[in-house]
Amino acid sequence: MTKVVKFGGSSLADAEHFRKVKEIIESEPSRRYVVPSAPGKRYKDDEKVTDLLYQCYNLSVEGEPIDDLFDRIIDRYDSIVNELGLDLDLSDEYLHIKWSIKHHAGRDYAASRGEYLNGKILAAYIGYDFVDPTMFIKFADDGVFDTDETDSLLSVKLAKHERAVIPGFYGSMPNGTIKTFSRGGSDITGSIVARAVMADLYENWTDVDGFLMADPRVVDSPKVIETITYKELRELSYMGATVLHEDAIFPVRSAGIPINIRNTNNPSSKGTMIVPISESYDPSCVITGIAGKRGFSVITIEKAMMNSETGFGRKVLEAIEKENLSFEHLPSGIDTMCVIVGTGEIAECKERIVDRICSSVTPDVISVEAGLALIAVVGRGMVKAKGTAFRVFKACAESDINIKMIDQGSSELNIIIGVEEADFERALKAIYAEFVK
């Protein structure tokens, strides 16, 4: 059994957390490959080391001194090393990093040193080998992550290490310069490592008990999801639910490796399992989760006999495609067609899209209305249960909420409804209360 364990920034923010992390790793010998983030916040108004490194980079570009700021970064690491009583001298590393940032080694280089230094400390503390991902996690010339090259390089490299710490967040370009993933990207490194060693499980340790059924800022103490499929996770993440970087799913998903979200501060909780497929679900609660977003607009097009005009839909969508925009949903009637798009995305090109639609399909009426919120009610259990849509509508009706749009695909994995932005939070609460007793 091999597990890859990734620890987020809050799980490695100070010496006390390093101790918890060591205990977790040592409690199971299968935890052989460890991917750390940079030290995160220790308290609410604290600063993440990655943010301090970006600030150092910005100062150096402006020709300002970085010494004071860089000293704060050194203090963060030194306090961890000293409190853990480690015999580790990082002073040469600090000098080299500071010099490189001052000499414009690059924004990604600066940011990546947060993970690099934390990896050095963690490897020394738990006695694992340190494997720098620079040579093994590769990006192509266009900056896109190179899956195949990385997989072959990293699997050969890690086969030589029984146990290793591999810093998250970065790799390198073909010319050797450091390149990072987008923010939160250590999750992606963990997934890449899990795939390279064909792990049985990818454990992602963070500071919450797992993936929650609804946004805790809206719903009071929502339940933790025990098991969720990759497909369900995609639907919920797309609608704004977060715990894991969106791109972290792909490497493990294609290898069929499950992910387990765990809480470093509460290791006895089983967390959330993200699995390739699952036939089972809790019959007392057919839905897995609810997520939603504000900020959508509806383009409504009406034309008599639209239904018999072949190519009508294509022409309308072409008008949107020309602006390089994608649409979200397409609910339609016989003589009406609605296209749902992000309000922010069409702000600048609204007039052009309307003009284009008017000239290509000559509608009787066309309007663009903002202020729509979308809510996705997701659950693999829905396909086997009758009355799920009824219960979503009942919950909204009983809370006096008007449903403006409905979309349910035949895969029956989710029901999406559109409501006025002003009703968004009430609708989420009402639907949650209907399904979670």
Ligand code: ASP
């Ligand atoms: N340290 C990086 C960030 O703050 C990457 C990560 O934590 O996953 O975004």
